[in-house]
Amino acid sequence: xxxxxxxxxxxxxxxxxxxxxxxxxxxxxxxxxxxxxxxxxxxxxxxxxxxxxxxxxxxxxxxxxxxxxxxxxxxxxxxxxxxxxxxxxxxxxxxxxxxxxxxxxxxxxxxxxxxxxxxxxxxxxxxxxxxxxxxxxxxxxxxxxxxxxxxxxxxxxxxxxxxxxxxxxxxxxxxxxxxxxxxxxxxxxxxxxxxxxxxxxxxxxxxxxxxxxxxxxxxxxxxxxxxxxxxxxxxxxxxxxxxxxxxxxxxxxxxxxxxxxxxxxxxxxxxxxxxxxxxxxxxxxxxxxxxxxxxxxxxxxxxxxxxxx
Amino acid sequence: xxxxxxxxxxxxxxxxxxxxxxxxxxxxxxxxxxxxxxxxxxxxxxxxxxxxxxxxxxxxxxxxxxxxxxxxxxxxxxxxxxxxxxxxxxxxxxxxxxxxxxxxxxxxxxxxxxxxxxxxxxxxxxxxxxxxxxxxxxxxxxxxxxxxxxxxxxxxxxxxxxxxxxxxxxxxxxxxxxxxxxxxxxxxxxxxxxxxxxxxxxxxxxxxxxxxxxxxxxxxxxxxxxxxxxxxxxxxxxxxxxxxxxxxxxxxxxxxxxxxxxxxxxxxxxxxxxxxxxxxxxxxxxx
Numbered sequence: 088x089x090x091x092x093x094x095x096x097x098x099x100x101x102x103x104x105x106x107x108x109x110x111x112x113x114x115x116x117x118x119x120x121x122x123x124x125x126x127x128x129x130x131x132x133x134x135x136x137x138x139x140x141x142x143x144x145x146x147x148x149x150x151x152x153x154x155x156x157x158x159x160x161x162x163x164x165x166x167x168x169x170x171x172x173x174x175x176x177x178x179x180x181x182x183x184x185x186x187x188x189x190x191x192x193x194x195x196x197x198x199x200x201x202x203x204x205x206x207x208x209x210x211x212x213x214x215x216x217x218x219x220x221x222x223x224x225x226x227x228x229x230x231x232x233x234x235x236x237x238x239x240x241x242x243x244x245x246x247x248x249x250x251x252x253x254x255x256x257x258x259x260x261x262x263x264x265x266x267x268x269x270x271x272x273x274x275x276x277x278x279x280x281x282x283x284x285x286x287x288x289x290x291x292x293x294x295x296x297x298x299x300x301x302x303x304x305x306x307x308x309x310x311x312x313x314x315x316x317x318x319x320x321x322x323x324x325x326x327x328x329x330x331x332x333x334x335x336x337x338x339x340x341x342x343x344x345x346x347x348x349x350x351x352x353x354x355x356x357x358x359x360x361x362x363x364x365x366x367x368x369x370x371x372x373x374x375x376x377x378x379x380x381x382x383x384x385x386x387x388x389x390x391x392x393x394x395x396x
Numbered sequence: 397x398x399x400x401x402x403x404x405x406x407x408x409x410x411x412x413x414x415x416x417x418x419x420x421x422x423x424x425x426x427x428x429x430x431x432x433x434x435x436x437x438x439x440x441x442x443x444x445x446x447x448x449x450x451x452x453x454x455x456x457x458x459x460x461x462x463x464x465x466x467x468x469x470x471x472x473x474x475x476x477x478x479x480x481x482x483x484x485x486x487x488x489x490x491x492x493x494x495x496x497x498x499x500x501x502x503x504x505x506x507x508x509x510x511x512x513x514x515x516x517x518x519x520x521x522x523x524x525x526x527x528x529x530x531x532x533x534x535x536x537x538x539x540x541x542x543x544x545x546x547x548x549x550x551x552x553x554x555x556x557x558x559x560x561x562x563x564x565x566x567x568x569x570x571x572x573x574x575x576x577x578x579x580x581x582x583x584x585x586x587x588x589x590x591x592x593x594x595x596x597x598x599x600x601x602x603x604x605x606x607x608x609x610x611x612x613x614x615x616x617x618x619x620x621x622x623x624x625x626x627x628x629x630x631x632x633x634x635x636x637x638x639x640x641x642x643x644x645x646x647x648x649x650x651x652x653x654x655x656x657x658x659x660x661x662x663x664x665x666x667x668x669x670x671x672x673x674x675x676x677x678x679x680x681x682x683x
Binding site: 116117119122123124126135137146193195197198199204208209212214215217218222223225227274282287305310330331334338359360365368369372375379380 | 400654
């Protein structure tokens with residue numbers, strides 16, 4: 088009886104201390120996430136909710152007016168919205184595959200070298216990514232100088248191409264931004280690809296050798312399928328970034344000439360901070376978010392079906 | 397390297413020829429990508445008087461620091477822009493490392509009611525494009541809280557980013573729970589566990605987080621541009637833009653400014669290259 092009593096008490100004490108410990112743990116857990124949680128609440132969750140509300144309003148500092156779907160309707164009616172979407176799509180659809188393919192080829196080329204040389208090239212390609220976008224866009228602006236003495240114009244004259252007004256003509260403005268974006272984003276992709284390439288088990292190559300495959304066959308049938316998850320990751324993140332791009336167009340062309348380089352990010356910025364139509368800007372931003380979400384899910388589904396091993 | 401060498405192949409000269417060709421192509425490409433940076437740096441040593449018809453020489457003809465002097469004389473706040481950037485980026489980085497690792501630890505190793513829900517909230521918040529939040533955030537900070545031209549406005553929205561909490565959580569999950577359990581049995585309190593056990597075990601990931609955060613914050617343009625009206629409170633990136641619009645013809649001083657804004661990052665990069673490169677691949681490559 089006594090033994091039973093003690094055992095019981097012992098159990099009770101254990102339970103109590105465990106409960107206390109759990110309580111303590113819970114307390115600390117909440118304490119640890121308190122500040123991040125507050126930051127998200129104030130600077131992310133609240134703005135999202137507020138954005139949805141504002142998109143149905145005509146924003147005024149002292150009491151906004153409820154206007155229903157008017158902001159969405161005027162967005163869908165404006166031809167500039169479609170033009171911006173088209174520009175964004177063109178920019179993304181051209182930049183992303185070129186950048187990914189180029190960085191894949193360069194990464195395969197870097198692979199046979201010693202570790203020291205590998206990191207030298209990694210550093211060299213990555214350096215433009217760490218220079219500030221503002222500084223780089225200044226430099227590129229001068230590379231694209233429209234005068235005959237401009238740098239790129241001097242280069243193309245050497246190949247017998249006539250003088251171009253790179254950023255000033257609607258024919259070449261978008262192409263100029265795309266070239267810049269491809270070179271700026273190269274380094275990051277290369278580093279990610281090399282990490283993926285180094286993770287491939289060399290026995291795959293040996294097996295391919297025994298089957299008598301050539302170098303190109305190995306790249307096509309061994310390497311490319313094996314780095315597919317990396318390619319998908321890069322594709323999705325680059326597309327999302329491409330859809331959100333704002334800074335380059337804003338600093339380089341300001342959206343011109345004739346809105347040839349106005350992309351969704353810039354369109355929303357102008358709506359909000361140039362014309363101060365906050366309601367419509369919010370409506371456009373939400374539409375953009377929906378488009379990005381649909382695209383990301385679609386791309387993810389599509390590529391998930393495609394993986395075949 | 398099995399991709400390039402065939403099994404049992406012994407012709408050494410072929411390998412050398414191949415490597416030379418590859419190196420040549422790679423160097424050509426590297427020259428193209430590095431060219432804007434080279435151009436920026438050499439142009440910054442030109443004389444500030446070379447306005448208008450700027451000379452596009454690829455080899456510097458004269459070496460002078462006048463353009464740098466011009467840059468610092470241009471606005472009485474030129475130096476302050478850099479200090480502002482340092483302060484904002486420094487505080488943001490410090491806060492991110494501390495708060496993100498605390499929250500990451502809580503999500504990774506502690507059980508508490510609402511744990512899954514809050515983490516889900518975090519993931520959702522990470523997916524939202526910044527365009528959605530920019531307008532309400534601007535209204536909140538500038539119109540409601542009246543924080544325009546303050547350090548609080550520059551720092552607060554990025555005090556802890558969702559991405560960093562996520563990163564910390566992912567890494568801390570891989571730490572052995574047994575170590576933490578035994579510390580608990582020894583009577584170690586939770587904050588002490590984070591400070592004495594979790595953080596020392598994850599120095600690399602914390603360094604990576606610090607560097608990527610600092611880099612991002614130093615180079616950020618959009619938010620400081622929105623909330624800083626007075627020149628006094630601008631960061632270097634915003635100040636730089638100011639500068640270009642006021643005086644588009646002063647090419648060399650503009651490049652001097654660009655070099656000044658990029659230089660701290662280059663120095664950081666060359667001294668801590670390993671962490672920078674790790675910062676790119678973290679979360680991207682599995683296995």
